[in-house]
Amino acid sequence: MTYRSAVTMFAVAVALAGLAGDPVLGGGNQENVLGTWHAPGTTLGMSGGLFDLDQDGRTEVLVGAPGARLGRAIGGVFVFDPRENGKLRLSQTLQAGDSTGFSYTSIRDPGGGKGGFAIGAVNAGRGVPLSGQVFAYLRGDLDQPVRLAGEVTFDRFGFSLASGDLNGDGAADLVVGAPFHSLSPSLYQKGAVYVFFGPSLDTSTRVKLSGTATDTIGFSIATGDVNGDGVDDLLLEGTSRVLGFYGTKGAFSPSANLPDLIIKSSATGFGRAIVVADDVDDDSYNEVAVGAYRAAVAGANETGSVFLVKGGGGTRTVDLNVASPSLLARVDGLRASQFGSALGTAADLDGDGRRELVVGAVHADSERYRSTGRVWVLKSTAVAGPDPFSTALVLDGDAPDMHFGAFVAADATGRQLLVGAPTERGNRGGFYRFDLANR
Ligand SMILES: [Ca+2]
Ligand SMILES: [Ca+2]
Ligand SMILES: [Ca+2]
Numbered sequence: 446m447t448y449r450s451a452v453t454m455f456a457v458a459v460a461l462a463g464l465a466g467d468p469v470l471g472g473g474n475q476e477n478v479l480g481t482w483h484a485p486g487t488t489l490g491m492s493g494g495l496f497d498l499d500q501d502g503r504t505e506v507l508v509g510a511p512g513a514r515l516g517r518a519i520g521g522v523f524v525f526d527p528r529e530n531g532k533l534r535l536s537q538t539l540q541a542g543d544s545t546g547f548s549y550t551s552i553r554d555p556g557g558g559k560g561g562f563a564i565g566a567v568n569a570g571r572g573v574p575l576s577g578q579v580f581a582y583l584r585g586d587l588d589q590p591v592r593l594a595g596e597v598t599f600d601r602f603g604f605s606l607a608s609g610d611l612n613g614d615g616a617a618d619l620v621v622g623a624p625f626h627s628l629s630p631s632l633y634q635k636g637a638v639y640v641f642f643g644p645s646l647d648t649s650t651r652v653k654l655s656g657t658a659t660d661t662i663g664f665s666i667a668t669g670d671v672n673g674d675g676v677d678d679l680l681l682e683g684t685s686r687v688l689g690f691y692g693t694k695g696a697f698s699p700s701a702n703l704p705d706l707i708i709k710s711s712a713t714g715f716g717r718a719i720v721v722a723d724d725v726d727d728d729s730y731n732e733v734a735v736g737a738y739r740a741a742v743a744g745a746n747e748t749g750s751v752f753l754v755k756g757g758g759g760t761r762t763v764d765l766n767v768a769s770p771s772l773l774a775r776v777d778g779l780r781a782s783q784f785g786s787a788l789g790t791a792a793d794l795d796g797d798g799r800r801e802l803v804v805g806a807v808h809a810d811s812e813r814y815r816s817t818g819r820v821w822v823l824k825s826t827a828v829a830g831p832d833p834f835s836t837a838l839v840l841d842g843d844a845p846d847m848h849f850g851a852f853v854a855a856d857a858t859g860r861q862l863l864v865g866a867p868t869e870r871g872n873r874g875g876f877y878r879f880d881l882a883n884r
């Protein structure tokens with residue numbers, strides 16, 4: 446659910462900042478705390494999330510910096526502890542090396558079990574160079590993360606991550622994308638997506654979906670219930686379409702050739718960001734929001750659009766290239782803003798009981814800065830209406846060319862929102878934490 450591209454992944458970074466845009470690190474003595482990793486190219490803010498590591502009721506902030514230089518290693522995930530004064534303090538580094546921190550996902554157990562998070566190290570691979578690895582940190586075993594590995598050199602296992610309960614057993618399952626995996630020479634770099642079932646994430650029971658002649662998969666993954674049976678479903682970016690596989694209680698065994706749901710669109714970049722949104726049209730099915738961050742709008746390339754598609758039961762195909770009754774709304778961004786480069790959800794702010802839709806636009810101009818990046822929190826009561834922006838919260842980057850909104854991640858309550866800006870200040874990178882309830 447985040448914007449990342451293979452082209453920019455090693456070329457980007459920005460400045461550290463905290464609550465409501467106030468810098469929490471950087472400058473003065475605190476530079477010493479940061480050490481050598483906060484140099485140009487660190488790309489802090491490529492990924493991240495909020496997790497209460499020590500269970501004291503206050504979430505730690507975890508931020509990926511895949512370009513950080515830590516001795517001879519490159520990459521890591523940095524953990525910042527909240528302090529009494531509301532500021533953050535760098536407390537530890539997770540898994541230095543191998544471009545760790547390129548991806549991150551929360552793991553939230555619907556059954557109230559362990560929960561945790563997972564981080565991707567796309568360039569890892571002992572013995573299998575660049576195959577990629579993922580480390581899953583689960584409550585109760587945080588000292589001993591589960592290590593999952595890609596199969597083949599250049600797979601980039603861990604490029605994308607998501608979590609949901611796809612077999613309905615109350616334990617969150619972990620989904621890992623490897624977009625450069627080749628099942629066979631004829632399916633060269635068509636990608637793969639792997640599902641590891643919780644709570645063990647045992648590799649012997651994992652399910653593998655492989656890209657097909659029609660669809661390259663593994664760049665983008667989302668989960669959530671879209672067919673109304675109460676079990677999370679799996680949504681993948683394919684080629685000019687999104688593929689949906691309905692979760693099933695007991696055993697989840699999808700086949701890439703037989704998706705339950707297909708959403709087609711020729712909009713450029715369609716599917717690189719996907720999120721399951723709450724039911725806004727009151728038909729009891731959740732909706733699917735799909736970003737097409739490079740879509741041309743009114744002749745302007747790279748403007749970007751978000752398509753809000755009705756959920757529903759049964760096997761179905763939605764074709765957005767023609768007028769479709771399943772399309773609730775198409776929300777277009779500002780000119781050349783790459784609107785829809787990241788998607789997420791946040792707490793209900795307008796009181797209708799439905800979460801709001803969070804949309805990143807990494808190339809948006811603000812009133813002060815060119816191409817700084819913007820994040821919109823679109824209210825559920827307005828997102829499918831005539832002017833979704835009229836009641837939206839707007840969060841702006843505070844420097845030019847920082848890719849503010851490269852990722853967006855809310856905490857479990859949805860009230861805190863973390864936003865990455867990995868190209869801030871010469872690709873040093875940065876992140877911002879917002880308390881949405883106070884805005
Ligand atoms: Ca499960
Ligand atoms: Ca479902
Ligand atoms: Ca609905």
Ligand SMILES: [Ca+2]
Pocket residue numbers: 792793794795796797798799800801824825826
């Ligand atoms: Ca709402």
